[in-house]
Amino acid sequence: MLEAINLKKTFGDYDALKGLDLKVNPGDIYCLLGANGAGKTTTINLFLNFIHPTAGKAEVCGIDVTEQPLETKKLLAYIPEQVMLYGNLTALENLRYFAQLGGHDYTETEYKSFLDRCGLQSGAYIQRVHQFSKGMRQKVGVAIALAKQAKALLLDEPTSGLDPKASNEFSALLIQLKGDDASILMATHDLFRAKETGTRIGIMREGRMMQELGTDDVSHADIERIYLEHMHGDSSKYAA
Amino acid sequence: MLKLIISHETRQIMRTGALWSILILLIGAIIFASWSGGRSIERQVEGAEAAVTFENGLRDHMRKDTEKYAAQVEAEGGEYKFATVRHAPGSGPPQGTNAGAVGAETSKYVTLPPTGLAALSVGQSDIQLNYLPISLATTLDVTKNLELENPVNLATGSFDIAFVVIFLLPIFILAMSYDLLSSEKERGTLAMILAHPISVRELMASKIISRAAVMLAVVLGFGLIALITVGTGLGTADTWMRFALWILATLLYLAFWFALAVLVNVYGKNSASNGTVLAGIWLILVVITPQLVSMLATTIYPTPSRMELTIAAREAQTEAEKNFMSKLDEYYYDHLEFVPEGDEKAMDFLTLAQANNNSIEKAVRPLYDNFQNQLNKQEALVQRFQYLSPAIMMQLALNEVSGTSADRYEYFLSQVYVFHEEWKEYFSTKFLQRYPLKPADYGSFPEFHYQEQPFGLVIARLVPSLLGMLILFLGVMLVPFLALRNYQVASR
Numbered sequence: 001m002l003e004a005i006n007l008k009k010t011f012g013d014y015d016a017l018k019g020l021d022l023k024v025n026p027g028d029i030y031c032l033l034g035a036n037g038a039g040k041t042t043t044i045n046l047f048l049n050f051i052h053p054t055a056g057k058a059e060v061c062g063i064d065v066t067e068q069p070l071e072t073k074k075l076l077a078y079i080p081e082q083v084m085l086y087g088n089l090t091a092l093e094n095l096r097y098f099a100q101l102g103g104h105d106y107t108e109t110e111y112k113s114f115l116d117r118c119g120l121q122s123g124a125y126i127q128r129v130h131q132f133s134k135g136m137r138q139k140v141g142v143a144i145a146l147a148k149q150a151k152a153l154l155l156d157e158p159t160s161g162l163d164p165k166a167s168n169e170f171s172a173l174l175i176q177l178k179g180d181d182a183s184i185l186m187a188t189h190d191l192f193r194a195k196e197t198g199t200r201i202g203i204m205r206e207g208r209m210m211q212e213l214g215t216d217d218v219s220h221a222d223i224e225r226i227y228l229e230h231m232h233g234d235s236s237k238y239a240a
Numbered sequence: 241m242l243k244l245i246i247s248h249e250t251r252q253i254m255r256t257g258a259l260w261s262i263l264i265l266l267i268g269a270i271i272f273a274s275w276s277g278g279r280s281i282e283r284q285v286e287g288a289e290a291a292v293t294f295e296n297g298l299r300d301h302m303r304k305d306t307e308k309y310a311a312q313v314e315a316e317g318g319e320y321k322f323a324t325v326r327h328a329p330g331s332g333p334p335q336g337t338n339a340g341a342v343g344a345e346t347s348k349y350v351t352l353p354p355t356g357l358a359a360l361s362v363g364q365s366d367i368q369l370n371y372l373p374i375s376l377a378t379t380l381d382v383t384k385n386l387e388l389e390n391p392v393n394l395a396t397g398s399f400d401i402a403f404v405v406i407f408l409l410p411i412f413i414l415a416m417s418y419d420l421l422s423s424e425k426e427r428g429t430l431a432m433i434l435a436h437p438i439s440v441r442e443l444m445a446s447k448i449i450s451r452a453a454v455m456l457a458v459v460l461g462f463g464l465i466a467l468i469t470v471g472t473g474l475g476t477a478d479t480w481m482r483f484a485l486w487i488l489a490t491l492l493y494l495a496f497w498f499a500l501a502v503l504v505n506v507y508g509k510n511s512a513s514n515g516t517v518l519a520g521i522w523l524i525l526v527v528i529t530p531q532l533v534s535m536l537a538t539t540i541y542p543t544p545s546r547m548e549l550t551i552a553a554r555e556a557q558t559e560a561e562k563n564f565m566s567k568l569d570e571y572y573y574d575h576l577e578f579v580p581e582g583d584e585k586a587m588d589f590l591t592l593a594q595a596n597n598n599s600i601e602k603a604v605r606p607l608y609d610n611f612q613n614q615l616n617k618q619e620a621l622v623q624r625f626q627y628l629s630p631a632i633m634m635q636l637a638l639n640e641v642s643g644t645s646a647d648r649y650e651y652f653l654s655q656v657y658v659f660h661e662e663w664k665e666y667f668s669t670k671f672l673q674r675y676p677l678k679p680a681d682y683g684s685f686p687e688f689h690y691q692e693q694p695f696g697l698v699i700a701r702l703v704p705s706l707l708g709m710l711i712l713f714l715g716v717m718l719v720p721f722l723a724l725r726n727y728q729v730a731s732r
Contacts (some may be wrong), residue, residue, distance in 0.1 A: 078435035086427075098436065
């Protein structure tokens, strides 16, 4: 479970996050929507303890991330917008290294099966990854997350720049991961994908949560309409 | 966890082609430096041996003459006499019976033996002759062989292992470490790693340990190879104790450069700017600061030039001669062969020459003492300012360990001065007594045996440099170590 409690973050005199409350339950795929600068990435970085909150706290499975960062990182997996790997290592070597960093070790066959589940062609397993396309790297990224057997997943615009087919494959993978009872938090710009894969949607603007929706309760058109209203409207009238 | 990252980092290092090229260059430099250092010391030893052999040959020749003469006296009967200056070669007592002639015309070469590590840090040994002629002549002979130059300035001149350690190893370390953290950041892998249960400190420590292991292998491995190939006295404890200190100094020096790379990575921006900053610091610490300290030393405490010393000595000589000689005496003094037969004046002149030498020595001694004083002050200033740059500390430490320091040389010189007095005492006494040297006397001439500095003294002189490097390292390390506690991976 992922939980943000009145989470605030200030960079200098800029308020990036103005008191966020958020809860992602096991089995949920929570999609954070919002324009650039809405605070989506800041939220994810706070959960990862990459930056320290100005006020409030972020918890992973009930553990405060600033108090026990190494404990919470055992429970987390992270897929950034660009999965970056060691170019001079092969896909398998990268996967093994990151899995071992997460405290796991598997057999060669198991590593291959992770890559296989993520849809990477078997010919690419022993290729050095410096020539991989973004789609291929994202697949290795998911394999790393799978191998980590994480309780919570943080994804920061993982499908941006992927072609529709790759993006679709990625969504299918996410649904697989959710099946393992993980709590998934994903920042995205893709309204369509959010409705298709997400279970819940949160719309953010200027460091605030404007509205939360269940994806089953609304149509694609509704999501787009509500989103645009928030983006164009006066933000103060929705402020909590 | 550390082990995992260390092995990963080692694999990364091994797969970086550029590092291999640098490593190969470095190994090449070490091999060349070993050869060059070894050659330099070998030349010194050969030179000393040649000089000793030559002078011993001269004395041997004289001894044989006296043996022949002794046999002749034995056969023909008569008195074993002392050769006057106007002796006729082939008849009468040979020159070898005259203690003044033996003491003045042959020299005893005294040598400073190189330590086992001398080839690793040639230091100042190539400018300070390790063998000096001792004769009845003045101490001029002792010091005229010294290069009148600032030692620190010249110390950087030779391409030996010390040069490789001081100049090149930091470059290698910086090439491996300038982008420790920045490259991970730029590649985007830093976020990937730190999403795992590992702290930035652990990551940094692993990176340093893996790189330090490579350096350690190079330094220990090639240091040992260099010692075995060009070092001497491998069977003695002294050599190995010196080698252990040599390694210790090197490790402290290298640790400083690693710490510096960490510091710059924690506070720096991108790899390119880190590289530039580190290269700049290298230039300042290794090249510019030692030069400035050297310039400061020679400017504040200038030494008289060799020309000045020579002119002063000549003046003293002229002055001394003027005081006690008539024009005719002066002529005879210069041309002993024209002194009328049977005139004892020739012997008087030789005595005079002795006295003359002594007075010249007295006159020029203050000049040399002043010269030596200035050198000592320069040395003291460098010692005091060494803390400005780890390169100076390291050079002083390595010279000390290798026995090529100015200090050990002075220790040697002080013994040489004592021996010189002993030599003069022996020959001038016998000469003034007109004692004819017999073949057996040749075995009882004074001998010089260099007494090595006590090892405790070497260590005591090393402590300031080693301690300085340790404190510098800890200081530079502490800052990033504390800062990394609150390191923020992402910024806005």
